[in-house]
Amino acid sequence: MTNQTHNSRTEQGTNEQGTNEQSTIEQGTTVLVTSATGKTGRRVAERLTARGATVRAGSRSGATPFDWEAPETWGPALRGADAAYVAYYPDLAAPGGVEAMETFGRLAAEHGVRRLTVLSGRGEPEAVIAEEALRAAAVGVETAVVRASFFAQNFSEGLLAEGVAEGVVVFPAGDTAEPFIDADDLADVVVETLVTDGHAGRVHEVTGPRPIGFAEVAAEISRASGRPVAYRPVSRADYAGLLAGFGLPAPEADWLAALFATLLDGHNASVTDGVKRVLGRDPRSFTAFADATWAGESA
Numbered sequence: 652m653t654n655q656t657h658n659s660r661t662e663q664g665t666n667e668q669g670t671n672e673q674s675t676i677e678q679g680t681t682v683l684v685t686s687a688t689g690k691t692g693r694r695v696a697e698r699l700t701a702r703g704a705t706v707r708a709g710s711r712s713g714a715t716p717f718d719w720e721a722p723e724t725w726g727p728a729l730r731g732a733d734a735a736y737v738a739y740y741p742d743l744a745a746p747g748g749v750e751a752m753e754t755f756g757r758l759a760a761e762h763g764v765r766r767l768t769v770l771s772g773r774g775e776p777e778a779v780i781a782e783e784a785l786r787a788a789a790v791g792v793e794t795a796v797v798r799a800s801f802f803a804q805n806f807s808e809g810l811l812a813e814g815v816a817e818g819v820v821v822f823p824a825g826d827t828a829e830p831f832i833d834a835d836d837l838a839d840v841v842v843e844t845l846v847t848d849g850h851a852g853r854v855h856e857v858t859g860p861r862p863i864g865f866a867e868v869a870a871e872i873s874r875a876s877g878r879p880v881a882y883r884p885v886s887r888a889d890y891a892g893l894l895a896g897f898g899l900p901a902p903e904a905d906w907l908a909a910l911f912a913t914l915l916d917g918h919n920a921s922v923t924d925g926v927k928r929v930l931g932r933d934p935r936s937f938t939a940f941a942d943a944t945w946a947g948e949s950a
Contacts (some may be wrong), residue, residue, distance in 0.1 A: 679704070681707055682699050682736065683705060683728050688807070691738055692840055692895045704845075722751075729758055730764070735768075736768055737769040737770065738770045743772060766851075768796075773799055773914075798854070800859065801915070802834050803831040820881070820882045821883045822890065832857050835935065847878050858925065859934050861922060862922060865884070875946050876941075888912070894907060894912040
């Protein structure tokens with residue numbers, strides 16, 4: 652969620668679809684949103700509805716049954732869809748991600764889906780392999796990739812929210828800075844790639860406007876909320892143990908801790924202009940996000 656060390660595509664991207672026609676997604680178009688109750692899926696679904704699309708909100712318990720752990724739900728959800736937002740859970744770099752993208756891409760092509768946008772992590776070599784598996788399998792489908800930095804919303808509605816509420820953020824990031832992306836900006840970019848032309852074969856790498864460290868994040872939340880929040884860095888091994896203590900199976904805890912330690916080793920500290928390239932505006936800063944999220948607490 653980085654510098655593209657394993658991929659030669661730039662923000663401008665390359666049209667790997669070559670002769671594929673790119674047609675505008677019109678009002679009334681049916682779009683499948685996978686993981687539609689998640690941080691990005693929910694936002695993408697809301698924005699697509701506002702743009703006039705017919706949204707299929709895919710989730711385990713929703714009107715459109717969809718479960719990444721149940722491949723038998725993928726085909727029925729794709730049937731009759733014109734486009735899809737692919738937000739693989741838990742992460743494209745996770746074990747099984749490549750195989751899932753191969754199957755999903757093949758099914759999308761078989762069901763006549765015209766356009767796909769897949770959410771990927773910035774600076775994850777394994778995720779790039781999964782991206783390419785999707786592209787290769789989705790023959791004839793316009794496919795775009797949006798690679799995101801660490802979400803600002805991880806502190807408000809994600810894995811770090813409980814720690815924020817308790818006044819301490821524990822994470823294996825050391826003093827590394829990260830250009831946190833606001834999930835609202837990310838959703839705007841995703842929707843644009845789904846409803847407008849020119850994104851087939853492209854990779855849009857999106858970040859916030861500047862890198863900040865976790866200690867500064869804690870200070871911004873403290874300032875906005877009016878209550879103390881501190882950052883406590885821990886080792887990868889200690890974080891894996893912490894996750895396991897919360898009930899996460901040990902292999903998954905080890906994998907997550909390794910992923911976070913890898914992503915936050917400094918190689919993702921640079922910023923990109925991906926949001927501005929797609930939307931024509933700058934991304935929201937973490938300071939503005941903190942004010943919008945926690946300012947009410949200090950009132």
